[in-house]
Amino acid sequence: MEHDYINLKIGDIEQYAMVVKKQDLLTWKTQDWLEYTEIGLPEGDEEAHMLYGEICEDEQLIFSRPKLLKQKEKANIIGLKIIDFNSHLGTYGMGGPGFFGLLLSNNEYLTYTVWNAGSYVIINNKVVECNPELYHKTQPWVSNFGEDKTWNFLTEYISGSKIVAYTIHQDSLEIKAEKNTTTFKIHFLKNDKRLPRKTGRKRNAYKKGKIEDYILFQHKNAILIV
Structure with missing residues (x-):
């Protein structure tokens, strides 16, 4: 079953994403953010930077649902x-x-x-x-x-x-x-x-x-x- 964060269905918005430092992950997770692997996205997507920007080795791509x-x-x-x-x-x-x-x-x-x-x-x-x-x-x-x-x-x-x-x-x-x-x-x-x-x-x-x-x-x- 597809995770809710994959397709938010807020108007035309499908996803809400951010690149953060890995050392700050726990802080973001307490605010309902999840790592990309936790919502079912594959690792090693070569075209991911086109959507999410460049991601360095000490960074992680995370997703959430924005508050209205x-x-x-x-x-x-x-x-x-x-x-x-x-x-x-x-x-x-x-x-x-x-x-x-x-x-x-x-x-x-x-x-x-x-x-x-x-x-x-x-x-x-x-x-x-x-x-x-x-x-x-x-x-x-x-x-x-x-x-x-x-x-x-x-x-x-x-x-x-x-x-x-x-x-x-x-x-x-x-x-x-x-x-x-x-x-x-x-x-x-x-x-x-x-x-x-x-x-x-x-x-x-x-x-x-x-x-x-x-x-x-x-x-x-x-x-x-x-």
Whole structure:
């Protein structure tokens, strides 16, 4: 029977993996991580590095199941600081789905696990990322299209802020953060009229379930595999 960690079935996510030092294995095992051989993966897979990265002799590949936001106690999240963000989380080996995560002071990302998630995240009424063909309509927080289309205004804006409240709705997550005397809101969305689009209705971020099924915590050194 296939181990649960082989195919997590969390949206498009199949596995949650991390490479750690062998000397730290016992610590990770107390946090529900298992070695790759314990979940039935074969030894000596020559192509494993394409998914999991290079593994040195003093390191081990381990697997677990990430915790969803809805499974966490709210009191353990309120007060966490936002350190930075990453809009390129997740991998399928030769590329990635573009999950969006807020790096928090507990060494975890709060990650929205939909494809091209940055285009479904609004911070202070401005989208994090969008197609450069839409730049005449709006300038997103972040752009990575080379030359005069590369910028990051988001890190400085959110870094050092603190989560003071959050609310999970059926199709959106609203996070209220505070930095010095400024309060701002972060929205993870299924869809919204504020999201820039070329014509017509923007495609929904996901097809099934509620948004709470797609928001989880991942360790900053771990990877989500689709």
